[in-house]
Amino acid sequence: MGYIEPAPLADKENPFEAMMSRFKVASEKLGLEEEVYNVLKNPAKQVIVSLPITMDSGHIQVFEGYRVIHSTILGPSKGGIRYDEHVNIDEVKALAAWMTWKCAVVDIPYGGAKGGITCNPRTMSAGEIERLTRAYTSAMIDIFGPDKDIPAPDMGTGPREMAWLMDEYSKTQGMTVNAVVTGKPIVMGGSLGRTEATGRGVMVTALAAMEKLKINPYKATCAVQGFGNVGSWAARLLHERGLIIQAISDVSGAYYNEKGIDIEKAVAYRDMNKGSLAGFTEASMISNDDLLTLPVDVLVPAAMEDQITATNAPHIRAKLIVEGANGPTSSKADAIINEKGIMVVPDILANAGGVTVSYFEWVQNRLGYKWTADRVNRRSDRIMKDAFNNVYKTSQDYKVPMRIAAYMVAIDKVAKTYKYRGGY
Ligand SMILES: NC(=O)C1=CN([C@@H]2O[C@H](COP(=O)(O)OP(=O)(O)OC[C@H]3O[C@@H](n4cnc5c(N)ncnc54)[C@H](OP(=O)(O)O)[C@@H]3O)[C@@H](O)[C@H]2O)C=CC1
Numbered sequence: 001m002g003y004i005e006p007a008p009l010a011d012k013e014n015p016f017e018a019m020m021s022r023f024k025v026a027s028e029k030l031g032l033e034e035e036v037y038n039v040l041k042n043p044a045k046q047v048i049v050s051l052p053i054t055m056d057s058g059h060i061q062v063f064e065g066y067r068v069i070h071s072t073i074l075g076p077s078k079g080g081i082r083y084d085e086h087v088n089i090d091e092v093k094a095l096a097a098w099m100t101w102k103c104a105v106v107d108i109p110y111g112g113a114k115g116g117i118t119c120n121p122r123t124m125s126a127g128e129i130e131r132l133t134r135a136y137t138s139a140m141i142d143i144f145g146p147d148k149d150i151p152a153p154d155m156g157t158g159p160r161e162m163a164w165l166m167d168e169y170s171k172t173q174g175m176t177v178n179a180v181v182t183g184k185p186i187v188m189g190g191s192l193g194r195t196e197a198t199g200r201g202v203m204v205t206a207l208a209a210m211e212k213l214k215i216n217p218y219k220a221t222c223a224v225q226g227f228g229n230v231g232s233w234a235a236r237l238l239h240e241r242g243l244i245i246q247a248i249s250d251v252s253g254a255y256y257n258e259k260g261i262d263i264e265k266a267v268a269y270r271d272m273n274k275g276s277l278a279g280f281t282e283a284s285m286i287s288n289d290d291l292l293t294l295p296v297d298v299l300v301p302a303a304m305e306d307q308i309t310a311t312n313a314p315h316i317r318a319k320l321i322v323e324g325a326n327g328p329t330s331s332k333a334d335a336i337i338n339e340k341g342i343m344v345v346p347d348i349l350a351n352a353g354g355v356t357v358s359y360f361e362w363v364q365n366r367l368g369y370k371w372t373a374d375r376v377n378r379r380s381d382r383i384m385k386d387a388f389n390n391v392y393k394t395s396q397d398y399k400v401p402m403r404i405a406a407y408m409v410a411i412d413k414v415a416k417t418y419k420y421r422g423g424y
């Protein structure tokens with residue numbers, strides 16, 4: 001096929017190129033037609049907005065915000081909003097495409113999108129973050145909508161920001177529109193189970209993979225990179241299922257205890273310490289890079305992109321990697337990891353529990369009804385297990401790594417739907 005080659009990869013990998021290189025391999029394995037490949041490789045829409053905000057000091061600071069809609073072939077686009085100082089359009093483009101593949105892997109009726117604002121929420125007051133969130137929502141008023149594009153939390157955002165977004169959007173519509181965003185506080189239409197959903201999906205797929213690898217959870221050790229929403233819930237739930245969590249980390253560094261870290265204590269410490277593990281004394285400090293190469297059974301990267309690279313991949317000793325974060329493994333590292341025989345449950349499968357429960361939240365909002373936590377968890381666990389089995393079977397049938405199998409499952413579904421719809 002005459003595909004256009006992605007640009008050569010730099011040492012630090014551009015996330016969009018990382019996504020494209022896997023997309024290309026999976027498309028070739030599937031024998032995807034070039035026309036369809038060309039449709040799916042580009043985002044459908046990219047919006048960049050300039051957001052002037054009055055800071056607490058009285059001066060005006062201008063922020064840049066993004067929303068990229070990769071695809072609406074399977075349904076309204078869905079994806080989180082990231083607040084981080086490193087957010088840029090290429091990152092948002094990659095994250096939007098990953099959302100398309102993720103929704104298709106777990107078979108929910110959404111396309112993919114992602115948003116972000118280049119800002120450092122750690123240095124901003126709640127008032128400044130609120131004004132920024134409202135300005136971003138207002139700038140995206142023609143993009144968002146419960147049948148068009150439905151945002152959710154990602155790194156640096158949570159229920160608080162989703163509440164402001166829902167309120168700002170609702171004001172412009174003259175009525176409460178809670179289905180315009182998911183990951184809201186429970187009292188205003190959020191779903192039970194959404195906060196822990198991504199970490200729970202990591203736990204469910206990790207256990208499914210451990211079963212295939214014949215690793216006994218009650219004797220298994222684990223290291224988790226990132227101790228925010230995804231990492232802390234994954235650590236907590238894996239610990240509940242018997243795993244010994246030997247290491248956790250955040251920006252302040254990594255914390256190691258061979259006998260296992262008391263995750264409840266670590267969560268309580270973080271919550272009392274302005275969200276940081278800095279100064280946590282129940283473990284010894286190691287570096288984030290040391291954490292990735294610990295001799296554990298299961299490694300859960302749950303922080304950000306490009307953490308497992310060609311440089312550290314040769315030193316990874318885990319038997320199983322379960323990707324809580326989006327894009328934590330560079331495409332160059334893939335080959336090394338595969339060569340070493342390490343199983344990877346890829347991001348678009350492992351962390352899909354979040355968007356699955358976001359879908360349930362949207363369904364509940366539209367029905368004006370509330371499900372119990374038990375119902376949410378049972379249904380999302382079923383979806384995650386089925387998706388794991390489907391991807392695992394594809395990887396066995398085509399003799400490809402789990403990551404390529406997941407892309408194949410997703411691309412096949414989106415491409416078939418595109419054809420049935422008759423193109424545009
Ligand atoms: N929230 C969700 O539902 C979903 C999130 N994801 C993905 O999971 C990942 C984490 O998201 P989420 O948990 O929501 O984000 P949070 O902002 O809640 O947490 C991010 C965590 O990663 C830590 N971190 C950031 N950079 C580094 C680093 N270089 N080394 C070690 N730790 C670091 C942060 O530390 P500190 O607190 O010190 O800054 C924090 O503990 C992202 O890739 C996101 O896209 C995927 C699916 C759904």
Ligand SMILES: O=C(O)CCC(=O)C(=O)O
Pocket residue numbers: 078079080081102150151152153154182183326351352354355356358359
């Ligand atoms: O919950 C959602 O809708 C999207 C979550 C998200 O951004 C992700 O899965 O990466």
